[in-house]
Amino acid sequence: MEPRELVALARNAQQMAYAPYSKYRVGAALLAAGGQIYIGANVENASLGLTVCAERIAVFKAITAGERQFQSIAIAGSGLGYLYPCGACLQVLAEFSTTIKIFAANEKDEIREYYLREMLPQVFSLDK
Numbered sequence: 001m002e003p004r005e006l007v008a009l010a011r012n013a014q015q016m017a018y019a020p021y022s023k024y025r026v027g028a029a030l031l032a033a034g035g036q037i038y039i040g041a042n043v044e045n046a047s048l049g050l051t052v053c054a055e056r057i058a059v060f061k062a063i064t065a066g067e068r069q070f071q072s073i074a075i076a077g078s079g080l081g082y083l084y085p086c087g088a089c090l091q092v093l094a095e096f097s098t099t100i101k102i103f104a105a106n107e108k109d110e111i112r113e114y115y116l117r118e119m120l121p122q123v124f125s126l127d128k
Helices: 003-014 054-064 087-094
Strands: 026-032 037-041 070-077 101-105 111-115
Touching (some): 003 026, 003 037, 026 054, 037 054
Antiparallel strands (some): 026 037, 101 111
């Protein structure tokens, strides 16, 4: 799947965000190794620490569907500039692979591409 297609799916997922506090809607589209796509949108909570990012929702949906291998993830948001995953989301993604490609989109849907290991070079990991 082309990065632009994955960003378009993330942009569509963004419309499902629950963001009454920040008004900042984020969508993510996660491509599993087998070709299945899982989408997520941020879900805010009045107790801000309980807010969950779009990326983690997409990953958790994939995991509960039995997926364990991922190729890439696209993230799109309602703000200006490129949108990058937070540290918590990077760590959740790193649980499965540091070779996942991350497509960060800006408001014009221009895309920057990174490998997860570039964004989180000193990943926390337990010896497996």
